[in-house]
Amino acid sequence: MSAGTEGPLRLAVPRGALFGETLDVLDAAGVDTSELRGDSRSLIFETAGMTLVTMRPSDVPTYVEAGAADVGITGKDVLLEQSDRPVYELLDLGYGRCRMVLAGRKGSDRLGEGTMRIATKYPRIAESHFESTGRQVELIEVKGSVELAPLVGLGDGIVDLVATGRTLEENELEVREEIVECTARFVANRVAHKLRAAEIDELTAKLREASG
Amino acid sequence: MIHPIPPGTRDVLPEEMRELRALKAALIEVFEAKGYGEVATPALEYDKVLNRGGGRSDHAAYRFFDEGGELLALRSEMTVPIARLVATRYAQAEPPHRFCYVAGAYRAVSPQRGEMREFLQAGVELIGASAADGTVEVIAVLEAALDAAGLGSAVIGLGDADLYRDLLGEYGLDEEAREGVLERLAAHDLVGLETELGEAGVGAERIATCLALSQLRGGAEVLEQARGYGAGAATRAADRLDDVSRALGSRTGDHRVQFDFGLMRDLSYYNGAILEVYDPAVGHALGGGGRYDGLMKRFGLDLSAAGFALYLERVHTAQIEERRRGEEGR
Numbered sequence: 001m002s003a004g005t006e007g008p009l010r011l012a013v014p015r016g017a018l019f020g021e022t023l024d025v026l027d028a029a030g031v032d033t034s035e036l037r038g039d040s041r042s043l044i045f046e047t048a049g050m051t052l053v054t055m056r057p058s059d060v061p062t063y064v065e066a067g068a069a070d071v072g073i074t075g076k077d078v079l080l081e082q083s084d085r086p087v088y089e090l091l092d093l094g095y096g097r098c099r100m101v102l103a104g105r106k107g108s109d110r111l112g113e114g115t116m117r118i119a120t121k122y123p124r125i126a127e128s129h130f131e132s133t134g135r136q137v138e139l140i141e142v143k144g145s146v147e148l149a150p151l152v153g154l155g156d157g158i159v160d161l162v163a164t165g166r167t168l169e170e171n172e173l174e175v176r177e178e179i180v181e182c183t184a185r186f187v188a189n190r191v192a193h194k195l196r197a198a199e200i201d202e203l204t205a206k207l208r209e210a211s212g
Numbered sequence: 213m214i215h216p217i218p219p220g221t222r223d224v225l226p227e228e229m230r231e232l233r234a235l236k237a238a239l240i241e242v243f244e245a246k247g248y249g250e251v252a253t254p255a256l257e258y259d260k261v262l263n264r265g266g267g268r269s270d271h272a273a274y275r276f277f278d279e280g281g282e283l284l285a286l287r288s289e290m291t292v293p294i295a296r297l298v299a300t301r302y303a304q305a306e307p308p309h310r311f312c313y314v315a316g317a318y319r320a321v322s323p324q325r326g327e328m329r330e331f332l333q334a335g336v337e338l339i340g341a342s343a344a345d346g347t348v349e350v351i352a353v354l355e356a357a358l359d360a361a362g363l364g365s366a367v368i369g370l371g372d373a374d375l376y377r378d379l380l381g382e383y384g385l386d387e388e389a390r391e392g393v394l395e396r397l398a399a400h401d402l403v404g405l406e407t408e409l410g411e412a413g414v415g416a417e418r419i420a421t422c423l424a425l426s427q428l429r430g431g432a433e434v435l436e437q438a439r440g441y442g443a444g445a446a447t448r449a450a451d452r453l454d455d456v457s458r459a460l461g462s463r464t465g466d467h468r469v470q471f472d473f474g475l476m477r478d479l480s481y482y483n484g485a486i487l488e489v490y491d492p493a494v495g496h497a498l499g500g501g502g503r504y505d506g507l508m509k510r511f512g513l514d515l516s517a518a519g520f521a522l523y524l525e526r527v528h529t530a531q532i533e534e535r536r537r538g539e540e541g542r
Contacts, residue, residue: 065495066495067494067495067496068495076403084322084325086399086400088400088401088402089399089400089401089402089403089404090402091402091403092403185403189495190400190496190497191490191491191492191494191495191496191497192495193400194367194369194429194470194472194488194490195367195490195492197429197430197470201427
């Protein structure tokens with residue numbers, strides 16, 4: 001399942017919100033990403049000395065843990081939510097900055113009393129936040145636009161990722177608590193980190209410089 | 213009709229069974245030739261006896277009451293049962309004791325992760341041999357076992373279990389802060405590690421040393437690098453690894469060994485040398501081991517100990533993959 005010590009290093013690249021800045025940082029680190037910038041429908045791209053595999057950010061830990069990708073880039077929110085997947089977190093790349101927050105309806109005081117019902121796409125992060133602050137909540141996992149939930153009475157509030165806060169604003173929601181700040185992280189498979197030490201250390205150093 | 217079995221368990225059919233049997237036989241032959249007699253212990257033990265091992269993440273996951281009301285548990289590995297066996301049956305015998313096994317063990321799994329609840333381990337235990345000698349002997353047996361399995365590309369990562377506890381003591385961290393930092397180190401979360409050390413009041417230069425140590429892995433040259441950081445704990449760990457390195461150097465096959473200052477094993481009974489086995493064909497470690505000098509004491513015998521265990525099914529996967537690559541390369 002692993003890419004092995006032979007052949008190019010395999011890097012998992014997140015599509016979606018982190019895609020553009022990830023390509024910029026990779027370019028700055030000397031990785032050629034021109035093919036990824038086209039409108040190709042391919043998922044796998046060969047560049048000089050490296051194979052770039054594009055995927056959803058939330059799949060990155062899965063591929064890296066199994067060794068199907070040697071290294072990868074994804075958000076800290078994804079790593080926290082999948083903290084049971086042992087990947088090595090080597091570097092904070094600094095971009096893709098956003099906050100995991102608890103938000104409720106404007107003007108409503110239904111948060112903080114009794115058992116709250118909270119809708120979220122991040123049940124583990126939410127659970128550990130409420131547990132560590134000593135509150136009992138009922139978590140409702142949703143997959144799509146979570147800001148919808150409190151508007152139609154599914155839950156008293158939400159735990160979600162906020163970049164600009166505009167979506168919250170448009171939906172008459174406001175931030176009540178900040179849980180954690182998230183940025184893009186560079187991660188590695190633990191076996192690849194041992195067996196391809198020189199290549200991974202070199203890429204880490206280049207990415208540190210490119211993102212710093 | 214389909215009758216399900218629990219997730220994380222499996223049936224093995226004749227073709228795979230033949231291959232596993234051949235692999236088992238090859239490993240046992242190596243172990244026996246090196247003087248390690250094969251033993252079997254019960255899969256079921258008293259929970260309180262297994263708990264003496266004091267493992268943290270490897271606590272037995274499956275416990276139940278027998279008809280007499282005794283709390284039993286399925287073993288999660290073989291080191292503790294063999295420590296129990298030696299303490300009970302070899303207390304008066306002259307050490308060292310050498311035993312090997314191929315046995316099933318049982319652990320809890322996370323759902324939908326392809327983890328196995330029931331799996332086979334093949335390994336050895338060397339009980340009552342002194343530090344460097346014992347470690348070197350165990351590594352030699354492991355090398356021979358990897359050769360016998362046909363894993364030409366497998367690498368043994370060799371680290372030191374005392375390094376970070378020692379280093380954080382040197383930095384003056386209290387027990388609570390130390391546990392927080394060790395957790396980040398074990399998870400290899402470098403971003404969190406830096407934050408955690410900063411919050412504990414550790415200075416920038418010392419943080420940089422700790423981060424660099426956790427990334428330091430490679431040939432004999434990294435021992436010199438580790439000494440260069442000027443931290444007493446790092447120098448002591450490098451000296452201990454150097455002892456092993458020198459003893460290994462007098463043997464032949466040390467090409468397989470990579471020194472790794474970032475290695476952490478989460479079984480709490482380790483001290484001194486620790487090791488893990490990697491193969492490019494498998495994304496997870498094939499196995500691991502090391503020294504656990506304190507373990508026998510918990511069973512009432514003051515003897516040093518070392519050993520390793522390989523996950524037999526992963527070794528089998530790596531064996532098939534290496535064979536395939538070898539044929540393609542021809």
